[in-house]
Amino acid sequence: MAENIVELAPDVELTEVIRPKSFSVIAAQQFIRNGRALLGIAVLLVLVLAAVFADQIAPYDPYKTNYTNVKQPPSAEHVIGTDELGRDSFSRLIYGARVSLMIGVVVSAFSTTIGVALGVVAGFFGGKVDMVIMRLVDIIMSFPLLVLAIALVAVFGPSLNNLMAALGFVYWVVFTRLVRGMVLSLRETEYIVGARAIGATDFAIIFNHILPNVFPVVVVLASFSVAEAILAAAALSYLGLGAQPPTAEWGSMLSNAKELMRILPVMSIAPGVAIMITVLAINFIGDALRDALDPTLRH
Amino acid sequence: MKKYILRRVILMIPLVFGVTTATFALIHLIPGDPVELMMSNARQLTQEEIHRIREKLGLNDPLPVQYVRYLTNLLKGDMGISVRSRSDVSYEITQRLPDTIILTVTSICLVLVLALPIGILSALKRGTWIDTAAMTFALFGVSIPAFWFGIMLMLIFGLYLDWLPTVGQGKTPIEFARSLILPSVTLSLVLLGLVTRVARSSMLEVLSLDYVRTARAKGLGAKWVNFRHALPNALIPILTIVSGQFAALLGGAVVIEKVFGWPGIGRLAVDAIFARDYLVVTNTVLVFALMVIVVNLATDILYTYIDPRIRFQ
Numbered sequence: 001m002a003e004n005i006v007e008l009a010p011d012v013e014l015t016e017v018i019r020p021k022s023f024s025v026i027a028a029q030q031f032i033r034n035g036r037a038l039l040g041i042a043v044l045l046v047l048v049l050a051a052v053f054a055d056q057i058a059p060y061d062p063y064k065t066n067y068t069n070v071k072q073p074p075s076a077e078h079v080i081g082t083d084e085l086g087r088d089s090f091s092r093l094i095y096g097a098r099v100s101l102m103i104g105v106v107v108s109a110f111s112t113t114i115g116v117a118l119g120v121v122a123g124f125f126g127g128k129v130d131m132v133i134m135r136l137v138d139i140i141m142s143f144p145l146l147v148l149a150i151a152l153v154a155v156f157g158p159s160l161n162n163l164m165a166a167l168g169f170v171y172w173v174v175f176t177r178l179v180r181g182m183v184l185s186l187r188e189t190e191y192i193v194g195a196r197a198i199g200a201t202d203f204a205i206i207f208n209h210i211l212p213n214v215f216p217v218v219v220v221l222a223s224f225s226v227a228e229a230i231l232a233a234a235a236l237s238y239l240g241l242g243a244q245p246p247t248a249e250w251g252s253m254l255s256n257a258k259e260l261m262r263i264l265p266v267m268s269i270a271p272g273v274a275i276m277i278t279v280l281a282i283n284f285i286g287d288a289l290r291d292a293l294d295p296t297l298r299h
Numbered sequence: 300m301k302k303y304i305l306r307r308v309i310l311m312i313p314l315v316f317g318v319t320t321a322t323f324a325l326i327h328l329i330p331g332d333p334v335e336l337m338m339s340n341a342r343q344l345t346q347e348e349i350h351r352i353r354e355k356l357g358l359n360d361p362l363p364v365q366y367v368r369y370l371t372n373l374l375k376g377d378m379g380i381s382v383r384s385r386s387d388v389s390y391e392i393t394q395r396l397p398d399t400i401i402l403t404v405t406s407i408c409l410v411l412v413l414a415l416p417i418g419i420l421s422a423l424k425r426g427t428w429i430d431t432a433a434m435t436f437a438l439f440g441v442s443i444p445a446f447w448f449g450i451m452l453m454l455i456f457g458l459y460l461d462w463l464p465t466v467g468q469g470k471t472p473i474e475f476a477r478s479l480i481l482p483s484v485t486l487s488l489v490l491l492g493l494v495t496r497v498a499r500s501s502m503l504e505v506l507s508l509d510y511v512r513t514a515r516a517k518g519l520g521a522k523w524v525n526f527r528h529a530l531p532n533a534l535i536p537i538l539t540i541v542s543g544q545f546a547a548l549l550g551g552a553v554v555i556e557k558v559f560g561w562p563g564i565g566r567l568a569v570d571a572i573f574a575r576d577y578l579v580v581t582n583t584v585l586v587f588a589l590m591v592i593v594v595n596l597a598t599d600i601l602y603t604y605i606d607p608r609i610r611f612q
Contacts, residue, residue, distance in 0.1 A: 138314055142592050147568075155330075235444065235445075261458060272448075276443050280439070
């Protein structure tokens with residue numbers, strides 16, 4: 001092999017030619033070359049900045065009611081008009097980014113952590129622990145996840161915190177099922193059998209060999225779960241089971257807008273477009289991560 | 300094959316058991332005294348009255364006893380009494396279940412009619428503008444909130460064009476069909492993007508297999524190879540995904556029934572939440588889970604008919 005390379009490129013240093021690029025370098029290069037991913041990141045960055053600096057950017061206070069200026073159509077002062085309490089819809093839209101992004105990140109982080117931990121435990125240790133965890137997963141998965149989340153919020157009372165807890169509680173199963181399957185096959189690989197043979201502890205094997213291997217797939221799934229959580233949270237808030245009035249949240253803005261559909265359709269359109277743009281941006285990033293991190297798709 | 304089906308049915312039993320246990324737990328997680336919740340609309344009760352009602356409903360029994368009674372009642376079809384309507388919960392649910400089934404089945408048909416041709420065409424025309432357009436369509440399909448898509452349809456076809464009714468359910472067959480259009484189109488969006496993607500990738504996968512190449516090599520026409528040889532095998536993963544996502548479709552139905560005022564069990568459950576009618580809520584959730592379990596079982600049995608490899612295992 002080495003001879004061939006020298007022949008093909010005699011003036012190149014041998015070490016440079018044969019040193020393979022690491023997995024993460026190839027993945028990063030692929031990711032950066034993906035135009036959609038960059039677009040997704042740019043859009044998401046704008047949304048994050050809007051959420052963080054909402055106080056500075058929003059033209060009006062999103063909670064300031066003005067009864068002399070209700071249900072106004074879009075104008076120079078109020079880009080997308082005002083709602084039934086005279087609050088500026090555009091300002092509320094900007095503050096809504098805060099709630100939606102927070103829900104997405106919190107739910108995803110919560111379900112990823114729990115889901116991966118239980119998946120690793122179930123797959124690695126097997127036996128009774130595995131049985132208990134997987135039966136629980138089977139039971140939760142028999143329910144439509146959105147319905148189970150709705151029921152949990154109904155039982156514990158509608159609020160933003162309960163919404164996030166409920167969504168986190170139903171979404172971890174997705175991670176557990178996936179990670180367990182991966183760990184089951186990883187456990188039989190030669191390098192892990194080898195690690196065990198030289199006396200590595202379970203803890204060391206999990207942290208040095210198992211987690212790094214499941215990491216790429218988990219990252220992809222986690223990015224999609226942010227998008228899913230935002231969609232689910234908007235639906236629940238629309239039903240009145242999430243963010244409570246007067247919180248500026250896209251889903252509850254849509255449910256407010258319903259009565260004004262005839263006279264102020266813009267109020268029904270704008271929050272939905274905001275959700276769609278956010279979710280599209282996250283899905284762009286997720287798709288690009290999948291293409292970059294999944295070696296089976298890399299061709 | 301009978302043995303396989305029997306085994307699948309037996310495997311279903313612990314799952315049904317687990318699901319009912321979960322809904323039982325859900326009922327007992329509700330904070331507050333069940334009697335007070337039940338009587339929330341009535342006058343203040345004395346301690347003695349509360350105690351008598353508790354005794355009558357068996358709420359003073361130990362949990363295991365209550366659990367066994369809950370299960371035996373369920374087997375008899377007794378789900379308790381709705382606080383709001385004062386009628387049997389099981390009656391309310393069975394009254395409205397057909398509407399949810401009609402809505403979901405119509406949506407699945409729409410998904411198949413739209414997603415299959417688009418996905419397959421996209422695979423056959425891989426790399427062309429058709430493929431790009433189809434995949435962009437699929438991407439929007441998974442990124443648009445379905446309930447908002449419904450609101451937009453309502454705005455366009457209901458309010459502006461005035462072609463279709465936006466809320467409720469028509470009484471005559473024609474009115475009924477017309478009122479079904481917007482909710483079912485909206486609900487189909489829940490699966491449309493995903494199924495289009497799966498149809499494409501599954502078709503691409505089959506097209507790359509050796510037997511397809513052999514069929515081409517022996518001179519069969521492209522149409523014959525694509526539709527007679529490749530398509531049947533490509534359909535199996537699509538069936539898997541549609542059945543696997545049936546739960547997601549039901550979840551979507553809950554929200555969309557509420558948007559369009561469609562009188563199915565999803566809307567029943569949501570309305571019950573705000574009336575604090577907890578028995579209706581938990582039992583509807585249970586019915587949803589049972590529907591998912593039955594559909595998954597039916598799909599597994601269906602596989603044995605369409606895929607001989609499973610039959611002979």
